[in-house]
């Protein structure tokens with residue numbers, strides 16, 4: 836899809852004991868960086884046993900696990916890393932990869948854009964957004 840210029844984003848559902856190890860997050864981040872590019876958004880989503888069909892016995896993903904994955908993604912060099920399913924975490928927002936200014940403020944599905952037509956309002960960095 837990437838070669839065909841189709842927009843690609845990666846989502847990892849962090850399921851306790853199945854897909855929540857530090858090494859797995861490192862491997863995924865490395866794959867995204869090397870195979871897809873550091874501009875590719877990576878979403879790490881919280882799992883909830885309550886809404887699962889077959890994995891109801893598993894607890895929800897601890898916020899600390901999502902924070903670890905987020906940190907690994909950023910340390911690997913990915914520009915756009917997000918946590919999902921935990922409204923209110925700062926890592927739901929988009930920060931400028933160059934100057935770290937808040938450019939898209941998200942709380943759940945509420946979105947407040949601060950970019951200027953896809954560019955950082957503070958430093959002018961191209962934020963690689965799809966503009967309509």
Ligand SMILES: [Zn+2]
Nearest residue numbers: 931934955958
């Ligand atoms: Zn900036």
